[in-house]
Amino acid sequence: MDIIVSNLSKGFGAKHVLTDFSAIFPEHEVTCLMGPSGCGKTTLLNILMGFLHQDSGTVSGIPKNKSAVFQEDRLCESFNAVSNVRLVCNRKVENKKIISHLERIGLIGSLNQPVSELSGGMKRRVAIVRAVLANSDVIFLDEPFKGLDVDTKKDVMQYIKSNKQDRTVIMVTHSIDEVEFMNGNLIVMEQKAEG
Amino acid sequence: MKDKTINKTKIEKLAAVLFALVVWHIVAIVVDNSMLLVTPAAVVKRMFNLLFEKDFLSAVGFSLIRIVAGFFIALATGSVLAVIAGRFRLAEIMFWPFIVAIKSVPVVSFIILCLIWLSSRTLSVFIAFLMVLPIVYTNMLEGIKSTDKKLLEMAQLYNVGWLKKLKYIYLPHLKPYVISACSISIGLSWKAGTAAEVIGIPEGSIGEKLYEAKVYFSSADLLSWTVVIIVVSILFEKLFLYLLKYFFERLESA
Numbered sequence: 001m002d003i004i005v006s007n008l009s010k011g012f013g014a015k016h017v018l019t020d021f022s023a024i025f026p027e028h029e030v031t032c033l034m035g036p037s038g039c040g041k042t043t044l045l046n047i048l049m050g051f052l053h054q055d056s057g058t059v060s061g062i063p064k065n066k067s068a069v070f071q072e073d074r075l076c077e078s079f080n081a082v083s084n085v086r087l088v089c090n091r092k093v094e095n096k097k098i099i100s101h102l103e104r105i106g107l108i109g110s111l112n113q114p115v116s117e118l119s120g121g122m123k124r125r126v127a128i129v130r131a132v133l134a135n136s137d138v139i140f141l142d143e144p145f146k147g148l149d150v151d152t153k154k155d156v157m158q159y160i161k162s163n164k165q166d167r168t169v170i171m172v173t174h175s176i177d178e179v180e181f182m183n184g185n186l187i188v189m190e191q192k193a194e195g
Numbered sequence: 196m197k198d199k200t201i202n203k204t205k206i207e208k209l210a211a212v213l214f215a216l217v218v219w220h221i222v223a224i225v226v227d228n229s230m231l232l233v234t235p236a237a238v239v240k241r242m243f244n245l246l247f248e249k250d251f252l253s254a255v256g257f258s259l260i261r262i263v264a265g266f267f268i269a270l271a272t273g274s275v276l277a278v279i280a281g282r283f284r285l286a287e288i289m290f291w292p293f294i295v296a297i298k299s300v301p302v303v304s305f306i307i308l309c310l311i312w313l314s315s316r317t318l319s320v321f322i323a324f325l326m327v328l329p330i331v332y333t334n335m336l337e338g339i340k341s342t343d344k345k346l347l348e349m350a351q352l353y354n355v356g357w358l359k360k361l362k363y364i365y366l367p368h369l370k371p372y373v374i375s376a377c378s379i380s381i382g383l384s385w386k387a388g389t390a391a392e393v394i395g396i397p398e399g400s401i402g403e404k405l406y407e408a409k410v411y412f413s414s415a416d417l418l419s420w421t422v423v424i425i426v427v428s429i430l431f432e433k434l435f436l437y438l439l440k441y442f443f444e445r446l447e448s449a
Contacts, residue, residue: 051348066352074349076363078447087363088353114447134353 001061002027003048003138003168008057010043017043021057023187030169032179035189041172042071044189045140048170063137063168069144073127077116081107081126084115088134101129105159106152120147128156132163139164141171145178157181230412241415242422250399255427258319258401262388263431265323266381272324273331273376280332281339290332298329306391315395319402322391323384330380338372339365362446370443378436385428 003025010018017040025031033041046052048059049068067088075084085098102111105125115123124147131139144160145153160169161182173179179186216235223234233241245251280287302322309321346364349355355363392402393409401420408416 049348049352051352065354068349068352070345070349072345074345076346076367078367079363083363087350087355087359 001063003059003061003170005044005048006058006060008044008047008059009055010040010047010052011055018047018054021189025061025168025170026185027061027168028166030164030171030182030184031187032182032184033170033172033187033189034174034176034179036191039189039191041189042142045142045170045172049140065134065136066138066140067131067134067136068140069124069127069131069142071142071146073115073123075115075123075126075130078114080114081111081118081122081129084126085130085133088130090135093133098129098133101133101163102126105129105156121149121152124148125152125156128160132160136167138168138170141169143172143174145173145175154181230414233415233418237415238418238422241419245416245419245423253399254401254404255423257397257399258389258392258424259427259431261317261319261400262323262384265320265388266327266384268320269324269327269380269384270331270377273328274335277332277335277339280336287336294329294332297325302326302387302390303394306394309391310395315392315397318395318397319388319391319400323388326383326387327380330383331376334372334376335369338369342368366443366446374436374439377439378432381432381435382428385424389424 005021005023005025008018008021009016017038021040021044023031033044035041043052045068047054048062049066050062076087079087081102082095082098085102086093086095089098099111102125105128107122107125107129110118110122115126118126124144128144131141139160141160145156148156157178169182169184171178171182171184178184220234220236223232223237226232229237276286276290280290302325305325306318306322309318313321342365347360350360350364389402389405392400393405394402396403396406401424404420405417408414408420
C-alpha cells in the first residue's frame with residue numbers, strides 16, 4: 001500500500017514547519033525528501049514514524065512494522081554492535097547473519113567492542129544494519145550517510161540498495177547523487193515563510 | 196602514571212590514618228582514664244578477646260541479618276515505587292509526602308514510634324528499611340526520568356518488548372544511580388540499625404553489646420564493637436557493590 005500524506009500541517013508554537021503538505025510514497029520504492037534545513041523533512045519523518053502528531057491533515061498506509069536510521073544513531077552505547085542489532089531482530093535472525101551483515105559493511109574486528117568505543121562512521125553503519133535487518137515493511141532514513149567518507153558512503157548505499165528487498169524506503173538527503181544512486185523518486189520540500 | 200598517582204593517594208591516606216591513631220593515643224594518655232577513653236592498642240586487644248567470645252558471632256549475625264534484610268526490602272520496594280512513580284505522575288505526587296516525611300523525621304522519633312508498633316527484635320529491619328527507602332526511591336526515580344527519550348522512541352518504533360527495553364535501555368542507564376544509592380545507603384542502614392538496637396535493646400544484638408558497654412562504662416568494649424560495626428558494614432558494602440558491578444558487566448557482555 002502506498003503511503004499517502006494529505007494536507008499535512010504542523011507547527012511548533014508560532015512557527016509553521018509544514019503547511020498543507022501532500023505527497024505519495026509509492027509502495028516498494030525509494031522516495032527521497034530534499035530541501036533546505038528547517039523546511040520540515042525531519043518533522044515529516046517524525047509524523048510518519050508516529051512520534052509527532054500533525055495539527056491537521058491525514059496520513060494513511062503506514063505499515064505496522066517500521067525501521068529507521070535516525071538523525072542520531074540512537075544505539076545502546078554499552079552494548080556491542082551485534083547486541084544492538086539483535087535488540088530489534090526477531091528470533092529467526094541468527095547471530096551469524098547479523099555478523100555477516102556487519103562485516104559486509106566494514107565492521108570487521110570491532111564486533112565485540114561496546115559501540116561507545118566505535119568511531120562516528122562505524123556507529124552509523126551499525127544503525128544502518130539494524131534498520132536493514134529489522135523485520136519491517138518501511139525504512140525511514142534521516143540523512144543516513146552523514147559522517148561517512150566517500151568510499152564508505154558508496155559501499156553503504158550499495159548495501160542498502162541490495163538489502164532493501166521489496167520494502168518502501170523514505171530517505172531524507174541533501175545530495176542529488178544519493179537520490180540518483182538509490183534510483184529514488186524525488187520530493188523537494190520548500191522553506192515556508194514565517195508567520 | 197595513573198598507577199603511581201593511585202599508590203601516592205593510598206600512601207597519603209595510610210599516613211593520615213596513622214596520624215589520627217597517634218593523636219588518639221596521645222589524647223588517651225593525657226586523659227589517663229580508661230572509662231573515658233582507651234588507647235587504640237587497648238581497643239585492638241579487646242577486639243581480639245571479643246573474637247573468641249562465644250556470643251560474638253551470634254551478635255554480629257543477629258544484627259547483620261536484620262540490617263541487611265531491611266536494606267534489601269528497601270532496595271526492592273524503592274525500585275518498584277520509583278518505577279510506578281516514573282510511569283504515573285499521579286503516583287509520584289501521592290508518594291511525595293511519605294518520602295519527604297521519612298527523609299525529614301529524625302530517626303530517633305521513628306525508633307521510639309516503632310518500638311510501640313513492633314517487637315525490639317524486628318526494629319532494626321524496619322529502621323534500616325526506612326533509612327534506605329527514600330535514597331533508593333529518589334535516585335531510581337531521577338534515573339528513570341532521565342532515561343534517553345530518543346532511545347525509548349527507537350525501541351517504540353522497532354516494537355521492542357519491555358524485557359529487552361529493561362536490559363538494553365533502562366538497566367545500563369540506571370547503573371550509576373543504583374550504585375550511588377547503594378553505596379550511600381548501606382553505611383546509613385548500619386548507623387540507623389544499630390542506633391535502633393541500642394534503644395530497643397533486642398537480646399543478642401550488637402546494639403545490646405553497645406548498651407552494656409555504656410552501662411558498665413567500658414569504653415574499650417564500646418570502641419571495639421564500633422570497630423566491628425564499621426568493618427562488617429564496609430565488608431558488606433564492598434561485597435554487594437562488587438556483585439552489583441559484576442551483574443551489570445555480565446548484562447552488557449551477554
